[in-house]
Amino acid sequence: MNFERGSKPNPTGNLVAYCHVFGENPIAPGGKIIASNVVVSFLKIGDNFPVVTFPPIALSSKEELMKVLSDNIHLYDVVQLPDFQMPDNKELGNQYIQERMEQFNAMVMRYVEFCKAKEKKMANQVEKLDGLNESLEALANLSLEYRSSSGIAREATRLKMDRIVDHFQSNHPQLDIENFKKALSFPGKLGDELVSLYIQKFNAIQIENYEDASDLRRRILAIESMSPQS
Structure with missing residues (x-):
């Protein structure tokens, strides 16, 4: 063909x-x-x-x-x-x-x-995620899909993302993946930025750039402090 x-x-x-x-x-x-x-x-x-x-x-x-x-x-x-x-x-x-x-x-x-x-x-996508870079790329792509979708499509994307999250929790416990999951529900453009900051922080941690990771964490906390549930 x-x-x-x-x-x-x-x-x-x-x-x-x-x-x-x-x-x-x-x-x-x-x-x-x-x-x-x-x-x-x-x-x-x-x-x-x-x-x-x-x-x-x-x-x-x-x-x-x-x-x-x-x-x-x-x-x-x-x-x-x-x-x-x-x-x-x-x-x-x-x-x-x-x-x-x-x-x-x-x-x-x-x-x-x-x-x-x-x-x-x-x-079999989750089972074939060999390294952290590939896992982070999959997580980043799915998080964008999740935030830009609605209804049953949003929930289907969430189910797929949950499998990636389970993979993270089992193989990369050093990452605060539970807080990332909460960030997905943060509304608006600040929510988009928050999700992006978490991905950037995970990348910084995996290359052991802890100074950048610490700075990103401060920016994350500043946004999360604006949440009505904080």
Whole structure:
């Protein structure tokens, strides 16, 4: 698979696959592009990942496809398929379409496998955190996700973050991770700064820069003193 955006290790589950057309376009006369949207749901049923493959569409040019994708390009993986060229002979043409459909279905199956591998990797993420740097990066990223989300998405992120926190408590007891958890509930921009200061402090401690860690602790205490619960 030729990924123009996205990658095998980290699929979004939302794939646009397209190919250039030379000669007759069986979907719409004159169309120079055939494109299809494949969506793989991570709401799996057992070991099966539900898949929706939307009917292919014809576009007049690659530029038109670019315009269609441009507003939401961050949501998609994009894959270019081999060029489509229909044989002149009708019987050979039918056989060619069948072969292309089989190739497309095989591509969809590979993409589903990439999604399964990603889900498995994410499920084992905590166990694979080798060092403190990697753990801190994961914690920092999740804390940003948590503070910028709401509702069930926020709570799902919290559950994922709790697994990272448990890892910290078991492997890095020198860090005051419980206070960090409380900081996540501090409101507004000061809360954002507070969470960032905790991550910076943990980094300072792990490189044994205790002077910076002490300064960061003072800044943390100054913000936490503003809490209504203080």
